[in-house]
Amino acid sequence: MPERLLAPEGIAASVVEFDHGGATLIAEDFGTGARPYVLIHGIGMGRSVYLDFIERLPGRIIALDLPGFGEAPEPSRTLTMARHADLIAAYLRSAGVSDAVVIGHSMGSQIGAELAARHPDLLDGLVLAGPTVNSAARSVWEQATYLLRDLIGERPIVLWRGAREYLRGGPHLVRKIRATVVHEPEKAYAKVKCPVLVVRGAHDPLAPVSWCTEITRLVPGRAELREIPDHGHGTLISDAELAAEIITEFARSL
Known part of the structure; x- marks a missing residue:
């Protein structure tokens, strides 16, 4: 059975396995308030790595483990970004959620775009x-190179939590990375109707400012870019106070 990993003691929480279309996700749901935050993790990660970030968000939180990550069982076949989005949508409908503020980190941003x-x-x-994935560098080799560059400057807690979760990702991780790299998120961005906030660490090679600016141009409606100084790709994993403040401010403006 999945464990309660993020909810503070004294706060009611539910942790459920949700099955749909031959795949299973884990959802930890706690807190109260309008517009729940739905957190979609990055490649090789799981909901547990975002503890510092979650502690700084107000209201209701729904944190996910996608199929084959964290505590969620490995699916029979690797999911595309669109299939991930459809699975999350089925879960949110089952939970009666129709007003979410979806937070997608790294690969989770691609899934969040498909969901929207x-x-x-x-x-x-x-x-x-x-x-x-930056449209100018869409290959496994280029993305791996950027990831290694980012890891050199990351904080130890990011390295430790990331290494732990990558090991849990299992032998199918390369296949999952390929599914991420072949996805073309720009096609989804052009169809997003809700307000969008793009957040990047100032030292993040996987999300260069040129790509993040392009995303804000692709989104037909309201879209803004905020940059967090002295951070890399793991800006939601460690020292997440500023990221939480920016995202909370955005949610309150909706």
């Missing part, structure tokens, strides 16, 4: 944190 494009009735706002 394919299921616009479920979102009030979309946050793209360290959005991948």
